[in-house]
Amino acid sequence: MATIRIPPVLRASVGGVKEIQADGSSVGEILRVVVDSHPDTQSQLFSPDGQLNRYVNVYLNDEDVRVLDGLETAVGDHDTLVILPAMAGGAR
């Protein structure tokens, strides 16, 4: 099972946890599992055409999946997916 790291802005949508585990052989399959079990993440991760939103980056370990094979990128059991949406908090 791969580990998915949930960023602060998405934690409310997954019950407040920082990490979840999901089965799947590709980035797309795993994110689908996440969305199926936590429907609130659907619109945050994916655009209506099924692509990853451009303001969300997904990394397989430390590499952006867009420079790999995108949603088709193969994922192993010990890999970690990091979801990184843009964050702007300067705490005025």
Added chain:
Amino acid sequence: MSPSGAEVLRQIKSRIDEIDPAAAREQSSHGAVLVDVRETDEWSAGHVPGARHVPKSHLESRIEGAAPDRSVPVIVYCASGNRSAWAARTLIEDLGYEHVSSMTGGFTLWKDRGYEVEVPRSMTLEQRERYSRHILLPEVGMEGQQKLLDARVLLLGAGGLGSPTALYLAAAGVGTLGIVDDDVVDVSNLQRQVIHTTDRVGMPKVESAAMTVMALNPDVKVEQHRLRLGADNIMEILPNYDIVVDGLDNFPTRYLLNDASVRLRIPVVSAAILGFDGQLSVFKPYEGPCYRCLFPVPPPAELAPSCGANGVIGVLPGTMGLLQATEVIKLILDIGNPLIGRLLMYDALAATVTEVKVRRDPNCPICSRAPEEISDQEMGAFPDYDAFCAGAH
């Protein structure tokens, strides 16, 4: 009877290589390291350009900073060639340096020959004391400290991130700090904005920050910009600075800053914080990705929680702000591996740091083009900019 000092020196000189200033000049141009072993006041009055300063009294402990590779030729000089002979003997016989020579006639003969001399701008005694722990570091030294004193850094915000950054950059002797902030100190700021104090509630933040900086280090000049950074002023303010520290609280300005900094080729040390989590990266135009390479578009307002009032643990901007200050100092001194093309994510609760790679986007709407091709109209623009801004404040 023990031999006299003069006799010992004669014996040492017979065992070591001595070279004339002309040969020293020639060899240093081919990679030999010139080491000046005189005292600091002598060095400050003038030295051979490119030489490293390692006072003879600290030779054993500091030579590795100047000449880490013992197989690289080292030429030692002093004022006349005597102290350097002693130093050469130490390097060869005690420290194992393989190719050491002492320059005959020392710096005095070098000058008499009319060879080039570098006179470092002098620091006051008080400055040498104040920055002594920097000066002791081979990576900083007098030269590095002078770079810090000459540096001009712009801080966007004197808030959570800007407070610790300003304090430590001021303490480090960064000579000019520009601070942009249109806000006044509020009591709710004081849980994290450590540059301000309780008795300054209601005072403009730029003014309060300037007071603290001046009290900490009178070497530092604070330029107060009491305004909100926008398209109407960014191109007037940014060109006056070498590095920008971004602690911005909203996306529209962050994109505007990115585009202006690419156009002006000014590196931006950027951090963001939320709750117990922080992000940090360095965007150095044309050497690494820009902010638009990382995030081509901002998230919708509901996914950009900085737009509303959100909590942050007070220590977090301290941690992230000091990481920013560290990156600023590395950029000024040109040392280490700056966080270019990498993004750090710090999780304070878990006490973990995760790093991911940030690639330059060959199709980036901004940094894939030459700076002069970026127009005023494009700067800070993205789809639905107005709608986004309406929700941002």
